[in-house]
Amino acid sequence: xxxxxEVVVFLQSLYKDSALLMPEWVLCITFLGLFVADLWFKKxxxxxxxxxxxGGLVATMIVTILQFNSCSCQFEQFFFAKMxxxxxxxVFFKLFLVGATLLTAFLIPLSPTFRAKENFFRxxxxxxxxxxxxxxxxxxxxxxxxxxxxALELISIASYLLVGxxxxxxxxxxxxxxxxxxxxxxxxxxxxxxxxxxxxxxLQVGEPQWITTIFKTPTLLHYLALSFFAAGILFKLAxxxxxxxxxxxxxxxxxxxxxxxxxVPKAAVLAFVFRWASWFPSGQLEWVYAVGFIAVxxxxxxxxxxxxxxxxxxxxxxxxxxxxxxxxAMVLVGKDFNLSSLLFYLISYSIANFLAFALVDIFAHxxxxxxxxxxxxxxxxxxxxxxxxxxxAFLLAMLSLAGIPPLVGFSAKLLLYSTLWENYHLLASQxxxxxxxxxxxxxxxxxxxxLKVPYQTFFLPNTSAIPLERPSTFYDVYAKVLVLILSLxxxxxxxxxxxxxxxxxxxxxx
Amino acid sequence: xxxxxxxxxxxxxxxxxxxxxxxxxxxxAFSFLGVLLGIAALFVLAGADFLAVAQIxxxxxxxxxLIIIGIMLxxxxxxxxxxxxxxxxxxxxxxxxxxxxxxxxYAFISQPFEQQTWIQNAQIQQKTLQTSTLPSxxxxxxxxxxxxxxxxxxxxxxxxxxxxxxxxxxxxxxxL
Numbered sequence: 001x002x003x004x005x006e007v008v009v010f011l012q013s014l015y016k017d018s019a020l021l022m023p024e025w026v027l028c029i030t031f032l033g034l035f036v037a038d039l040w041f042k043k044x045x046x047x048x049x050x051x052x053x054x055g056g057l058v059a060t061m062i063v064t065i066l067q068f069n070s071c072s073c074q075f076e077q078f079f080f081a082k083m084x085x086x087x088x089x090x091v092f093f094k095l096f097l098v099g100a101t102l103l104t105a106f107l108i109p110l111s112p113t114f115r116a117k118e119n120f121f122r123x124x125x126x127x128x129x130x131x132x133x134x135x136x137x138x139x140x141x142x143x144x145x146x147x148x149x150x151a152l153e154l155i156s157i158a159s160y161l162l163v164g165x166x167x168x169x170x171x172x173x174x175x176x177x178x179x180x181x182x183x184x185x186x187x188x189x190x191x192x193x194x195x196x197x198x199x200x201x202x203l204q205v206g207e208p209q210w211i212t213t214i215f216k217t218p219t220l221l222h223y224l225a226l227s228f229f230a231a232g233i234l235f236k237l238a239x240x241x242x243x244x245x246x247x248x249x250x251x252x253x254x255x256x257x258x259x260x261x262x263x264v265p266k267a268a269v270l271a272f273v274f275r276w277a278s279w280f281p282s283g284q285l286e287w288v289y290a291v292g293f294i295a296v297x298x299x300x301x302x303x304x305x306x307x308x309x310x311x312x313x314x315x316x317x318x319x320x321x322x323x324x325x326x327x328x329a330m331v332l333v334g335k336d337f338n339l340s341s342l343l344f345y346l347i348s349y350s351i352a353n354f355l356a357f358a359l360v361d362i363f364a365h366x367x368x369x370x371x372x373x374x375x376x377x378x379x380x381x382x383x384x385x386x387x388x389x390x391x392x393a394f395l396l397a398m399l400s401l402a403g404i405p406p407l408v409g410f411s412a413k414l415l416l417y418s419t420l421w422e423n424y425h426l427l428a429s430q431x432x433x434x435x436x437x438x439x440x441x442x443x444x445x446x447x448x449x450x451l452k453v454p455y456q457t458f459f460l461p462n463t464s465a466i467p468l469e470r471p472s473t474f475y476d477v478y479a480k481v482l483v484l485i486l487s488l489x490x491x492x493x494x495x496x497x498x499x500x501x502x503x504x505x506x507x508x509x510x
Numbered sequence: 511x512x513x514x515x516x517x518x519x520x521x522x523x524x525x526x527x528x529x530x531x532x533x534x535x536x537x538x539a540f541s542f543l544g545v546l547l548g549i550a551a552l553f554v555l556a557g558a559d560f561l562a563v564a565q566i567x568x569x570x571x572x573x574x575x576l577i578i579i580g581i582m583l584x585x586x587x588x589x590x591x592x593x594x595x596x597x598x599x600x601x602x603x604x605x606x607x608x609x610x611x612x613x614x615x616y617a618f619i620s621q622p623f624e625q626q627t628w629i630q631n632a633q634i635q636q637k638t639l640q641t642s643t644l645p646s647x648x649x650x651x652x653x654x655x656x657x658x659x660x661x662x663x664x665x666x667x668x669x670x671x672x673x674x675x676x677x678x679x680x681x682x683x684x685x686l
Contacts, residue, residue, distance in 0.1 A: 010653045081654045124675045131668045138661065150661045157665065161672035201628025221617040
């Protein structure tokens with residue numbers, strides 16, 4: 001037990017540190033505000049809640065930007081009793097996460113759940129998303145296994161619930177599946193954490209002493225503990241042995257939620273993974289082999305299984321598995337990797353992904369509520385002649401995901417390949433060269449399934465008997481503006497990547 | 511002390527086996543109670559008095575009662591036929607589990623735990639067994655672990671709100 005004085009000093013330091021948690025405070029206020037507002041306002045509340053939600057996110061974004069600006073150098077520090085670690089890398093990820101959530105907010109009005117009258121919209125939708133974001137913020141900064149686990153669990157529990165928000169049988173089934181898979185992987189991760197604790201005697205990760213105990217002379221138990229721990233992380237990333245849940249869950253959840261899942265929890269966990277990767281001892285190649293194997297297997301599984309999908313959401317689910325493989329390939333080289341290429345890839349992937357999911361919902365609206373399967377790919381036959389703008393935007397999103405110029409996905413892939421090439425020279429490991437070849441080959445393969453839908457829209461005649469539904473003018477204009485902005489972002493970032501590159505290059509992993 | 515450890519460890523293992531082998535849900539629930547109590551006893555022997563009490567209160571007192579009530583409310587006519595236990599995938603998973611288990615056993619035996627400094631320090635100090643852990647747990651929760659502690663509040667709020675949301679839909683005409 002600590003003496004009284006020591007406790008007081010400790011509490012004062014916590015009080016001082018809480019100023020650094022400003023963005024999280026704003027998020028918590030948004031969360032509770034939405035909670036109360038949801039109970040308070042009865043009529044016309046959808047848009048009111050939506051604007052509260054978006055307003056809270058904008059406020060969080062502003063506070064995070066202030067934090068980013070105030071802290072360019074000599075900023076790296078532990079705070080809150082070493083629970084969290086603040087560096088430009090973490091703050092940039094937080095900025096990215098809140099940006100992605102804001103995009104989700106703009107996607108929500110497009111979704112069928114938001115429009116349907118008889119299925120009145122639930123305010124819980126908004127604050128559960130905010131809860132996921134709080135968890136993601138803390139995961140991006142966590143330096144303590146307990147903190148990391150709780151934050152990850154906050155993400156998970158809110159996610160399980162969000163999957164069920166279509167409130168139909170399929171959605172409930174998806175939610176239940178997600179809970180079972182998720183609970184299993186969390187349990188494995190906890191077991192790994194308990195082993196790591198037994199091996200080191202501390203939950204505080206990342207300190208020099210901890211790193212040497214774990215990585216310098218690993219025994220079999222170290223490897224087992226780390227693999228158990230990795231199970232939970234790979235589950236959240238939807239990477240190779242733990243990817244089975246992805247297509248089912250993506251198919252049954254509301255599209256904005258899916259777009260959100262495919263970016264925000266993944267990015268938060270990636271931030272954590274990259275911190276771990278920077279601790280791998282640079283001399284030893286076992287870590288390169290292990291991560292490389294998972295990355296390659298993930299790419300293979302995602303890109304090859306995507307071929308046989310006839311549902312657009314399942315196709316995008318496999319595509320996101322494949323993209324997770326590409327992102328993991330960047331972890332390969334430990335502390336020597338090029339941060340800016342990772343961040344650029346993440347941004348380019350997210351914009352294209354959000355555009356794709358926005359269009360999935362817009363097209364589903366055109367196909368109408370009578371359509372039993374609004375997400376089947378065969379619906380898209382010949383729609384290019386009727387809905388020109390949307391179809392072209394879909395083509396752009398797919399081409400950007402596949403990495404074709406003149407879209408930002410191409411620059412991102414190019415950066416990835418050049419980073420891998422540099423690291424091949426640096427580490428002189430044939431393995432990296434093979435990964436490089438395989439990822440180039442697989443992005444070519446991916447082109448075939450990415451073009452599956454645009455092929456249907458532009459080259460096949462329309463055979464559907466059901467006429468397209470006419471959306472309301474407001475919906476139409478809103479959808480067109482959103483689609484235009486996102487498509488332009490894909491083009492502009494290709495021609496002028498410096499807009500974000502300038503900011504990205506300042507980022508350092510502390 | 512060692513005798514009691516082995517006694518309770520055997521009891522817990524036996525109860526776990528019973529849990530895995532029992533076919534009826536209510537047998538399963540009661541062998542689970544045995545497992546939880548055995549683990550609580552192991553916590554006591556490890557000097558974690560607070561954890562032992564929490565284990566009994568939360569798991570044996572709360573979770574288990576919930577499980578039993580759940581069984582009572584959802585019990586339907588027993589279907590005891592049609593359970594094919596030795597299917598193909600079960601054999602594969604049994605092999606996998608055995609491999610993993612033997613790997614773990616080997617890893618635990620070969621790991622030189624007694625050489626680790628933090629375990630050596632703990633053995634020298636023998637602090638934990640002499641005083642109750644309750645005051646230090648309370649102080650730690652309010653100082654060092656304040657942030658995780660507060661985060662748990664949000665976590666529970668999310669879980670409760672979500673459970674209520676899902677339940678409310680049962681009364682609507684929609685499917686579910």
